[in-house]
Amino acid sequence: MDDFNSETDSDYTSYWRDWFISSRGNEYFCEIDEDYLTDRFNLTGLNGEVQYYQYALDLVTDVFDLDCDDEMRETIEKSARHLYGLVHARYIVTTRGLAKMLEKYKKADFGKCPRVMCEAHPLLPMGQADNPNAKAVKLYCARCEDIYNPKSSRHSAIDGAYFGTSFHNIIFQVYPALIPAKSYDRYVPRVFGFKVHAPAALIRWQHAERDEMRRRLRKLEIESGFKDDEGDVEAEDSEEEEEEEEADPEVFENGEAQGGQVGPVA
Amino acid sequence: MSSSSGTPESWISSFCSLLGHEYFAEISEDFIEDDFNLTGLQAQVAMYKEALEMILDVEPEDDDDEEEEEEEDEGDESIEGEEGAIRQRAVERRHHRMASDLSIIESSAEMLYGLIHQRFICSRAGIQQMSEKYELAHFGVCPRTNCEQVRTLPVGLSDVPGEDTVKLFCPSCLDVYVPPNSRFQTVDGAFFGRTFGALFLLTFPDYDISKRGAEVLGGDRSSRNLPDSQRTDDEKINGFNAHNLAPGLGQGKVYEPRIYGFRVSERARSGPRMGWLRNRPVDLHELDEATLHAAEHPDESDDGAEVESDPRQAGRRRQNGGSPMDVEANGETYA
Numbered sequence A: 001m002d003d004f005n006s007e008t009d010s011d012y013t014s015y016w017r018d019w020f021i022s023s024r025g026n027e028y029f030c031e032i033d034e035d036y037l038t039d040r041f042n043l044t045g046l047n048g049e050v051q052y053y054q055y056a057l058d059l060v061t062d063v064f065d066l067d068c069d070d071e072m073r074e075t076i077e078k079s080a081r082h083l084y085g086l087v088h089a090r091y092i093v094t095t096r097g098l099a100k101m102l103e104k105y106k107k108a109d110f111g112k113c114p115r116v117m118c119e120a121h122p123l124l125p126m127g128q129a130d131n132p133n134a135k136a137v138k139l140y141c142a143r144c145e146d147i148y149n150p151k152s153s154r155h156s157a158i159d160g161a162y163f164g165t166s167f168h169n170i171i172f173q174v175y176p177a178l179i180p181a182k183s184y185d186r187y188v189p190r191v192f193g194f195k196v197h198a199p200a201a202l203i204r205w206q207h208a209e210r211d212e213m214r215r216r217l218r219k220l221e222i223e224s225g226f227k228d229d230e231g232d233v234e235a236e237d238s239e240e241e242e243e244e245e246e247a248d249p250e251v252f253e254n255g256e257a258q259g260g261q262v263g264p265v266a
Numbered sequence B: 001m002s003s004s005s006g007t008p009e010s011w012i013s014s015f016c017s018l019l020g021h022e023y024f025a026e027i028s029e030d031f032i033e034d035d036f037n038l039t040g041l042q043a044q045v046a047m048y049k050e051a052l053e054m055i056l057d058v059e060p061e062d063d064d065d066e067e068e069e070e071e072e073d074e075g076d077e078s079i080e081g082e083e084g085a086i087r088q089r090a091v092e093r094r095h096h097r098m099a100s101d102l103s104i105i106e107s108s109a110e111m112l113y114g115l116i117h118q119r120f121i122c123s124r125a126g127i128q129q130m131s132e133k134y135e136l137a138h139f140g141v142c143p144r145t146n147c148e149q150v151r152t153l154p155v156g157l158s159d160v161p162g163e164d165t166v167k168l169f170c171p172s173c174l175d176v177y178v179p180p181n182s183r184f185q186t187v188d189g190a191f192f193g194r195t196f197g198a199l200f201l202l203t204f205p206d207y208d209i210s211k212r213g214a215e216v217l218g219g220d221r222s223s224r225n226l227p228d229s230q231r232t233d234d235e236k237i238n239g240f241n242a243h244n245l246a247p248g249l250g251q252g253k254v255y256e257p258r259i260y261g262f263r264v265s266e267r268a269r270s271g272p273r274m275g276w277l278r279n280r281p282v283d284l285h286e287l288d289e290a291t292l293h294a295a296e297h298p299d300e301s302d303d304g305a306e307v308e309s310d311p312r313q314a315g316r317r318r319q320n321g322g323s324p325m326d327v328e329a330n331g332e333t334y335a
């Protein structure tokens, strides 16, 4: 954000949006159409949210011509960035905005899910609140349906309201073909090949929850969307059996039965 | 250290200070010198003896110079150039190593170190050293938003080298993540292994695993004490301290998709399907009941029944805590 002054001193009224979306740290934003920005209806209610609203809007739409000191200019620039973000949250749930964000999603411009079992599934930016200055942007993975913190500090300071709480869910309603196959794949904590009892009990409970959901959906004849699906709800878990080859029950049976020492080598 | 008093830095500490090797503990020489700890590794590593000597900085006197150069920058042009000269000397002195051997030995030493490391961090001394690194958040924090930056542990998804790179295990959500920095994507996961993560939790049941990594670094002690003092329960569930059993999961920690404030229905094609993965019973005692139920109805259990033949007894024992070292067999049905 500080780069702004140095980069635009001379050339301050041209292509503000181009500059904005290509600035380092602004990779999550798409370019809002001029048409959208100049339709006052789309900006309803934002003049109260943004200081020097009209100047800020002029700056964003490349018609800013106020002669002012640097301090004032910086204030207006800050307002322009804020305004752009707030309009952005509205724009990305329009047909054109969704399409633009979809392209970025396909290129994994928003990063990839850090969860190992998600196999680098691309993320989508999201907000945990729609009002500004509440929460920073997070990244949503449609495969595990969870949210993650951006890796880079230059992204972790962006206001989540610039993406909003709905966009990343709407995009999958509009483009259902994009919904990734859900997977049972998961990590199971083990010690010398053996499951640890407390996490294993929790995992069994979670799997019972999952199977319960699957039964509900089946009753309603709704596709569950699991890739490891099709078969019997009760008879899954093949993925865990694969891991068993490593275990040597003989060695640990004793320790296990007594709940005794299974640990340290030395 | 005793055998390398003249050397400014031992092979081990220089290996551990390489970029990308931040997760490694420094294996004590005592551990390496105990043959029992190296059982079976000879067959897995080329030039085992030489690699072991390199790790321990025990080298034939003549080789000192080349060894150190090789160590600093592997594959350096100048070393290639010296190869001819070195070969000549090798002819003169049979015990003298060839440069080409040196690079093999170097990579063998790294492999051997990694394999010993997998064992070391599961030993008393090793896991202690790793706990100090964990306390200082050397292994980073969980990227999952609802885990609120708790500290993670390095783990492998396989014990066999060459299969996968190191991952980070989050004890708060019991899931594994790719380290954020790409420099860790060349570190073999087998050098940490499948056991360390869970063994750590069993070995140190009293760590407050929901403590944020940033608090550790900021030295914020007060927030650590607060939850402890408020906690009335030293209760154990299935051998785990209840407050340490996946505190990042459950009510309020499961992301609920919403559109304009309304929850997306499960009935929608794009509705939530993965909530179970981040869920946890509100009342953790339900987990004891689940165990009980599984034992009574082995057909419905997806992991097989418990070892205990009497489910009542099993339930009662678990309620009392069981053993923190309690582990389960892999889905075999004993009943």
Ligand SMILES: [Zn+2]
Pocket (backbone or CB within 6 Å): A113, A114, A115, A118, A121, A141, A142, A143, A144, A145, A146
């Ligand atoms: Zn994911």
